[in-house]
Amino acid sequence: MARFGLPALLCLLAALSAALLAAELKSKSCSEVRRLYVSKGFNKNDAPLHEINGDHLKICPQGYTCCSQEMEEKYSLQSKDDFKNVVNEQCNHLQAVFASRYKKFDEFFKELLENAEKSLNDMFVKTYGRLYMQNSELFKDLFVELKRYYVVGNVNLEEMLNDFWVRLLERMFRLVNSQYHFTDEYLECVSKYTEQLKPFGDVPRKLKLQVTRAFVAARTFAQGLAVARDVVSKVSVVNPTAQCTQALLKMSYCSHCRGLVTVKPCYNYCSNIMRGCLANQGDLEFEWNNFIDAMLMVAERLEGPFNIESVMDPIDVKISDAIMNMQENSVQVSQKVFQGCGQPKPLPAGRISRSISESTFSARFRPYHPEERPTTAAGTSLDRLVTDVKEKLKQAKKFWSSLPSNVCNDERMAAGNGNEEDCWNGKGRSRYLFAVTGNGLANQGNNPEVQVDTSKPDILILRQIMALRVMTSKMKNAYNGNDVDFFDISDESSGEGSGSGCEYQQCPSEFEYNATDHAGKSAHDKADSAGARPGVQPYLLAVFCIVFLVVQREWR
Numbered sequence: 001m002a003r004f005g006l007p008a009l010l011c012l013l014a015a016l017s018a019a020l021l022a023a024e025l026k027s028k029s030c031s032e033v034r035r036l037y038v039s040k041g042f043n044k045n046d047a048p049l050h051e052i053n054g055d056h057l058k059i060c061p062q063g064y065t066c067c068s069q070e071m072e073e074k075y076s077l078q079s080k081d082d083f084k085n086v087v088n089e090q091c092n093h094l095q096a097v098f099a100s101r102y103k104k105f106d107e108f109f110k111e112l113l114e115n116a117e118k119s120l121n122d123m124f125v126k127t128y129g130r131l132y133m134q135n136s137e138l139f140k141d142l143f144v145e146l147k148r149y150y151v152v153g154n155v156n157l158e159e160m161l162n163d164f165w166v167r168l169l170e171r172m173f174r175l176v177n178s179q180y181h182f183t184d185e186y187l188e189c190v191s192k193y194t195e196q197l198k199p200f201g202d203v204p205r206k207l208k209l210q211v212t213r214a215f216v217a218a219r220t221f222a223q224g225l226a227v228a229r230d231v232v233s234k235v236s237v238v239n240p241t242a243q244c245t246q247a248l249l250k251m252s253y254c255s256h257c258r259g260l261v262t263v264k265p266c267y268n269y270c271s272n273i274m275r276g277c278l279a280n281q282g283d284l285e286f287e288w289n290n291f292i293d294a295m296l297m298v299a300e301r302l303e304g305p306f307n308i309e310s311v312m313d314p315i316d317v318k319i320s321d322a323i324m325n326m327q328e329n330s331v332q333v334s335q336k337v338f339q340g341c342g343q344p345k346p347l348p349a350g351r352i353s354r355s356i357s358e359s360t361f362s363a364r365f366r367p368y369h370p371e372e373r374p375t376t377a378a379g380t381s382l383d384r385l386v387t388d389v390k391e392k393l394k395q396a397k398k399f400w401s402s403l404p405s406n407v408c409n410d411e412r413m414a415a416g417n418g419n420e421e422d423c424w425n426g427k428g429r430s431r432y433l434f435a436v437t438g439n440g441l442a443n444q445g446n447n448p449e450v451q452v453d454t455s456k457p458d459i460l461i462l463r464q465i466m467a468l469r470v471m472t473s474k475m476k477n478a479y480n481g482n483d484v485d486f487f488d489i490s491d492e493s494s495g496e497g498s499g500s501g502c503e504y505q506q507c508p509s510e511f512e513y514n515a516t517d518h519a520g521k522s523a524h525d526k527a528d529s530a531g532a533r534p535g536v537q538p539y540l541l542a543v544f545c546i547v548f549l550v551v552q553r554e555w556r
Helices: 006-039 069-128 130-134 136-151 157-176 184-191 203-235 242-252 267-277 285-303 308-312 315-328 330-341 349-359 382-396 399-409 441-446 459-479 518-530 536-555
Strands: none
Touching: 069 130, 069 136, 069 203, 069 242, 069 308, 069 315, 069 382, 069 399, 130 136, 136 157, 136 203, 157 184, 157 203, 157 315, 157 330, 184 330, 203 285, 203 308, 203 315, 203 459, 242 267, 267 399, 267 441, 285 382, 285 399, 285 459, 315 330
16 A cells, blocks of 8 residues: 555545545435425435435436435426416416406496486486386386396397387377377387487487497407406416426426435526427417407597497486477477378367376476486496506516416526526536527427427317407407497317417417527537536546556556
């Protein structure tokens, strides 16, 4: 031993110390891995105290490892749950926004109708007294139909309003000509003169236009909020594919098997995995953005000419003005009707006096100017509601293309975007060198981390895309003041959750994919080799020292 010399002895001692230190570090690393594993509720007997041979590992890198086969299997399930929870959290916030705004709009519109009906009833009781109460079902029917249109649909607003004015004309014509007897056939003839004579002035035409546009816009907008709520709710339930689950395990927990419990996944590495696992959701982007734009267009209408609040609040005054106009022109209207429909038969003298005394029509008609009118419903106003929703809609735009990045921005999922060196790249602690692929199914053919079958669109996503497309079309019709028919899309949009898949069209992506050539992969492989197990270096030092001793002996 003495002939080796002091330098050789010191070198050998250094190598042995480094080896012992490495063994001790490995033991500590596995202890920490075990502690974190148990903290998640797993059985501590699954986790070794010291590194073991990793030939049993199927996904994580083999070699010396702190993970048993049971640990890898449970980590796989855990990484899947972690992913589903983070995506759900991201979507739940947006879903809650649309749900709360829909509820508020729905409450507002329904209360607005209730207030308008109550205001009309109070006003007409004061103004027309018993005459109104004897004919109040006519006005009740009007509001019943308006409510039915908003809640259910399947009401032709124009025909319904035309029918209201015809029925009102028949009632009033009898009242202003109470000395005559009118058969149903005669009154039907009277109704034919509604358009020609315009007994109510221009009120019916204007009110029909205002009510139709306002109700179509209001109902469509509320339905749009409900559709957005339901789409987000359904899509948020993700079911990762087997390939996605493997990538999630490799990203989230394979670093633990190497003892790197504090090293988080590289941001771009996470981004590629999320774009692969959320490829289907990315394909919602195009129709989603079109839908948001259409919602914003209708919102502008609600703030302006299609403001349902400005239509419904004074509806009692407008109908009263129409009645006053009929009263003022009753003589001319009656004469023209008599010319067209014939002279009606007078009632017997006793019935004439009784009919006139019961109606007291002329004495009861007078303009009504209420001192206070309800100006809000549900504790707010339409302008405030629309302003709030517009802001939320703008924030919701590009939600699906931003979802992968938002998931990776969660500190539980990845390292910060600026921490590119000290992060887990899937094989070691080193920089991630692959380019980030684009969003959507069509861009996943070259995803370096997740194998995605781009030929199999997800049926749930296709249904949501169709729901958005249909709703967007209805929004555009409502923007132009056209009535729209609604159908329940709940069945068509139902589903358990989404995996991998896309629509048949090319979906736009937020990022352009930079092709990674073979040289790029080689560079990454070199980086992986450079980031090999830290425990190897002490053994290399020992080998070097042995070689040094042999060479030293030869020199002598």
